[in-house]
Amino acid sequence: MIDSYVKRTDEYISDLKAKLSIAFTEKYLIEMKLKDNFNLQRKTIENLEKNITTRDKLLFEKDEQLYAQERQIKKITKQLEDIMNEELSHRGKVNAIQSESKGNTHDKDIGNRDGSKTKVIIKESDFDKEKIEKELTELKTKLELTLSKLQETETELENTKTRLSKAMGDKLTDNNPNIADLSDKNRPTKLAERYAELYDNHWTDAFDVLQAFNQGEETVIEILINILKNVMIFCQSKALEQIKTLKKVLAFANEPVSTGVLTLRTFDGIKPFKIKSVLNQCYNISFESYIPNASLQISEDVSPDFWKVLKDARKALSGISLENLHQMFISNGQGSTNDTIKSALKVGKFTRECIEICWYMAVQDPPVTLGPISDKGSVFNADMYKAYTVSGTHVDFVVWPPLLLHEHGPILAKGVAQGYVRKP
CATH class of the missing domain: 1.20.120 (Four Helix Bundle (Hemerythrin (Met), subunit A))
Known part of the structure; x- marks a missing residue:
C-alpha cells in the first residue's frame, strides 16, 4: 500500500x-x-x-x-x-x-x-x-x-x-503600412476581406473536390495549406523578379542586377530543402535568387525615390499582369510530379483565387504576409486563430494560416486551427 x-x-x-x-x-x-x-x-x-x-x-x-x-x-x-x-x-x-x-x-x-x-x-x-x-x-x-x-x-x-x-x-x-491609400481597392484591409472569403467559399469547394479522391480530412487540409504557401512563394518571387527587371531595363544593364539583397525568411512548417525542391522542380525558379518572403534592400547607388517609383509602377500594373501570372503558374506546374502542384491543378478556381490575392499581397509596400503556423501541441492563441470544429487550450493542427499586415506586424485576418484540451 x-x-x-x-x-x-x-x-x-x-x-x-x-x-x-x-x-x-x-x-x-x-x-x-x-x-x-x-x-x-x-x-x-x-x-x-x-x-x-x-x-x-x-x-x-x-x-x-x-x-x-x-x-x-x-x-x-x-x-x-x-x-x-x-x-x-x-x-x-x-x-x-x-x-x-x-x-x-x-x-x-x-x-x-x-x-x-x-x-x-x-x-x-x-x-x-x-x-x-x-x-x-x-x-x-x-x-x-x-x-x-x-x-x-x-x-x-x-x-x-x-x-x-x-x-x-x-x-x-513609402514602406509605411500604417497609412493606407483609401482609393486603392486592393489595399490590405480589402485583401483581408478577400482572404477570409477565400477560406469561407473557395476553400470549402476545393476541400470537397480533393476529398472525393478518398483522401483523409487532415491530408486534404495540409494539401490546401501547401497550395496557398506555394502560390505565395511563386508570387513573391515574381514580384521581386519584376522589380529587378524594371531596374535592369531602365539602366540598360546587360549584367545581372546585384543591388537587390535578398534575405531568407521561411514559412513555418516548410523546411528550406522542400522550398528549394518546389521552386527548382515545379516552377523552374532558382532557390538562390528567389526565396520566400524576400525583401528588397535599397542599394547605395540608387535613391529611395527610385525604388518608390518602381514599386508604384509594379503595383499600378498588378491587375494587368494577373492573367499572365496565372498562365505561368499553370504552365510551370503541368507535368509536375509534386503532389501539391498536381492537386493545385485539380482545384483550379481555388488556385486562381489564391494567385490573385497573393499577388496583390506581394506588391504591397511593405508586402502583406502569411502569419506563422503554430506547431502541434502549442498553446492555442485565440488572438491569432479561430477554432475549426473543436476548441481547446492547445493546437491539434492548423487549417488556415493567419494574415499579417506585414512581417511581424498586426493581424489582418485570423487563421483557423483545430484545438484540443491537454489532459493534466
Whole structure:
C-alpha cells in the first residue's frame, strides 16, 4: 500500500517536473519573443525618428523656398502699385495738357495779332502731350510684363506647394503600412476581406473536390495549406523578379542586377530543402535568387525615390499582369510530379483565387504576409486563430494560416486551427 502511494507520488512529482520544464521553456520563448519585439520596436522608432528628421529638413528647405517666393511676389506687387500710381499721375498730366490745349486755341486767335509767340506755345504743348503718351505706352508694356511675371511666380509657387505635398506624401507612404491609400481597392484591409472569403467559399469547394479522391480530412487540409504557401512563394518571387527587371531595363544593364539583397525568411512548417525542391522542380525558379518572403534592400547607388517609383509602377500594373501570372503558374506546374502542384491543378478556381490575392499581397509596400503556423501541441492563441470544429487550450493542427499586415506586424485576418484540451 505504501509502495503504491510512493509510486504515485513519484509519478506526480515527475509530472510536475515535466510541466515545470515546459513552463520554463515557454517562459524562455516568451522572453526571447519579447526581446525580439522590443528590438523590432526600437528599430522602428529609430527609423521613424530618422524619417521625421529627413521630413523636417525637407520642410525647412521648402519653407525657405516658399518664403523667398512670397518675398518676390510682395516685391512685384509693390512695383505694380508704383507703376499704377505713376500711370494715374501721367493720366492727370494728360488731362491737364488737354485742358490747356483747349485754352491755347483761344491764344491762337489772339496770336494772329502776335503770331510768333502763340505758335511756340502750341508746339510745346503738343510736344509734352506726345512725350507723356509715349511714357504711358512704355508703362503699360512694363505693367503687362510685370503682371505676366507675377502670374508665373504664383504658378511656380503653387507647383512648389504641390510638389512639396506629394513629396511629403511619398515619404509618409513609402514602406509605411500604417497609412493606407483609401482609393486603392486592393489595399490590405480589402485583401483581408478577400482572404477570409477565400477560406469561407473557395476553400470549402476545393476541400470537397480533393476529398472525393478518398483522401483523409487532415491530408486534404495540409494539401490546401501547401497550395496557398506555394502560390505565395511563386508570387513573391515574381514580384521581386519584376522589380529587378524594371531596374535592369531602365539602366540598360546587360549584367545581372546585384543591388537587390535578398534575405531568407521561411514559412513555418516548410523546411528550406522542400522550398528549394518546389521552386527548382515545379516552377523552374532558382532557390538562390528567389526565396520566400524576400525583401528588397535599397542599394547605395540608387535613391529611395527610385525604388518608390518602381514599386508604384509594379503595383499600378498588378491587375494587368494577373492573367499572365496565372498562365505561368499553370504552365510551370503541368507535368509536375509534386503532389501539391498536381492537386493545385485539380482545384483550379481555388488556385486562381489564391494567385490573385497573393499577388496583390506581394506588391504591397511593405508586402502583406502569411502569419506563422503554430506547431502541434502549442498553446492555442485565440488572438491569432479561430477554432475549426473543436476548441481547446492547445493546437491539434492548423487549417488556415493567419494574415499579417506585414512581417511581424498586426493581424489582418485570423487563421483557423483545430484545438484540443491537454489532459493534466
